[in-house]
Amino acid sequence: MxxxxxxxxxxxxxxxxxxxxxxxxxxxxxxxxxxxxxxxxxxxxxxxxxxxxxxxxxxxxxxxxxxxxDREATLDIIPALDLPAALTFELARAYLKPMLPPRALSHLQPHFEEAHRALLREKSPLGKWPDRIRVINRGLGGQRPGIDADVLETVTEALLKEFRCELIYQARSWPEPEAILVHPLGLIFRDPNVYLIGNIEGREGVRQLVLHRASGGQLIEQPVERPEDFDLDLYISSGAMGILHSREPIFLHLRCDKPVLNHLIESPLGFDQVTTDIDENTFEIIVTVGDTQDLRWWLTAQAQHCDILEPAWLRQEIASTLERGLARTV
Structure with missing residues (x-):
């Protein structure tokens, strides 16, 4: 060439x-x-x-x-998409479509269209893959709140370039929107919301900013001041993304029914989980988890399928919650 x-x-x-x-x-x-x-x-x-x-x-x-x-252009420039790449784009479209505003997805639309054409060109059953996959999120499936496309673009660019950004933001407890200067540290998609994790200039601590509560944003081309000890995975595993009852971890010991809770063997509740088979009907797990409201919701929902062996105070708390629920039965 x-x-x-x-x-x-x-x-x-x-x-x-x-x-x-x-x-x-x-x-x-x-x-x-x-x-x-x-x-x-x-x-x-x-x-x-x-x-x-x-x-x-x-x-x-x-x-x-x-x-x-051109924003809408499809580019037929080599290398052409192979089947694995085309399938990946189809899966990405199925997963991201309900989560992101249309304008954010429009940047990928030409790639999605090229992936679809690549699948149709193949003389293979995989060409029918888009008709055979769906993404269903667990939970009640309520409508996700809308995110301003400009805000999302500002935040993602700030994260990629490690710059600060200014957001017009209104927390649930604030009487009116405020302009805040944010040092972005990470982005977390936790159904149904998208969270910007970062520091707000002039305020202490790492904050969780729900993006649908931001009505505007702009990039500030100044480097982010990133805490040396911050790690996004450790932040999540600490339980910070739940409603914290305390910052003390819980050493949880459960006896679980098979096969209803077998998914806990494949998807552990924590990095240090130890699983022990008891008999053909039960198994036990010991794991360190965050002291969160999410943990309590889960234990309450699974009360008929697991016993809380330790800690005793948490077992009593869940029992009291169930008793109060039964007392409301008409």
Whole structure:
């Protein structure tokens, strides 16, 4: 392949989708980093030639010109999607569609469409895969609250670039929205909500910001001040994503019925879970968990299928909850 053809393909990979764009100056710098020295004028001529074959857009009002791909364009640039990649995109669409605003998904729409075409082209039963998969979330399946697309884009860009962001946010307990400066540390999808985990400037502690409560946002190009000891996985495993009753962990010992609770063997409640078979009808688990409201809800719901052996105080608390529930029966 000629050097010119390689340069063309490299440039096309560097041009983002609208509304983002790139200048000929930026393209020249990136090509130079790849040891493809070329003038801005040559890049301009190359892009003008390529625009006859590819859906390239140019903003001629800007100096230097700004280039982007049409947002709706499907790009048939090699490498073509193979079956595993196409299936992955179909699964991603099925899972993400109910969780993200349409505009956020629109950035991936051309890839979804190409994946669908790739599956249809294959002379294989896998081509019918989209008609044979569905994603169902556990729980009551209530409607998810809507997230502002600008907010989601701001937050994800801030996380990727490790910049701060300003959000117009109203917590449930705040009388009115406030402008807050956030140091983002992570994003957690916990059905039905999306949470931005981070520090609010001027306030102590790591906070959980529910994204549907933010009505606007903008990127602040200042580096995030990240706590040295913060780890997103450890934060989740500490029970922080539940309603904490205390910061002290609970050493939980349960006797569980088979086969109803066999999923606890395949999906442990914690990293240190130890499972012991008792007989053909029961097994026991010992595990460290967070002291959360979610734990209490789960234990209450599974009361007919598991016994709380330890701690005794938690066994009594769940028993009292069930007794109060029975007292309400008409």
């Amino acid at each position: 000629s050097e010119t053809a390689v340069r063309y393909l490299t440039m096309l990979r560097m041009v983002p989708r609208f509304p983002k764009s790139i200048t000929t100056t930026e393209l020249a710098e990136r090509l130079n980093d790849r040891e493809m020295s070329v003038t801005k004028r040559s890049i301009q001529r190359d892009l003008e030639k390529l625009s006859a074959f590819f859906p390239l857009l140019v903003d001629t009002d800007a100096r230097p010109y700004r280039w982007s791909f």
